[in-house]
Amino acid sequence: PELVRFDLGLEWEKLTSMPMVFGVFAARKDSPKNILLQAYNELMYQLEKFSIDEDWKKEVVNYSYSKSGFDKKRINQYFEEILNGISKEGMEGLHYFLNTVCNMELEPSYLDINHP
Numbered sequence: 508p509e510l511v512r513f514d515l516g517l518e519w520e521k522l523t524s525m526p527m528v529f530g531v532f533a534a535r536k537d538s539p540k541n542i543l544l545q546a547y548n549e550l551m552y553q554l555e556k557f558s559i560d561e562d563w564k565k566e567v568v569n570y571s572y573s574k575s576g577f578d579k580k581r582i583n584q585y586f587e588e589i590l591n592g593i594s595k596e597g598m599e600g601l602h603y604f605l606n607t608v609c610n611m612e613l614e615p616s617y618l619d620i621n622h623p
Contacts, residue, residue, distance in 0.1 A: 525600030528593065536616065543618055554591050 519527040532550070534543055556563050564586075571582045593601070605611040 519600070523600065523603060525603060526594070526597050528597050528601040528604065529589075531601070534618075540618065544620065547618075547620055557586075 516527040516529070519525070532546070557567060558564075568579055568582050568586070571577070572579050575582070577585075602614070605615065
């Protein structure tokens with residue numbers, strides 16, 4: 508069959524008028540909170556380092572290139588396009604997805620990172 512390519516985020520937005528959430532960090536409710544906070548802090552550290560340290564960014568791009576085979580220019584473009592946060596509209600889109608596509612009836616719960 509022919510390879511079909513389309514922009515999943517654009518199609519989702521056309522269908523729902525909401526942004527597509529492509530990824531979340533999830534854990535079981537019984538996961539130790541201190542371990543989740545350590546993981547969260549490390550992720551935030553790496554995000555900040557990537558955004559301010561050009562040498563680190565180049566290293567990440569080179570590593571991604573070596574593993575994926577994608578063009579370095581496209582990898583750089585990808586890292587410029589993705590957002591590492593979620594808006595109110597993004598949360599609504601995520602909840603809509605969980606409810607309608609995954610048939611998840613309960614509202615998800617979230618870790619309060621401000622109160623360890």
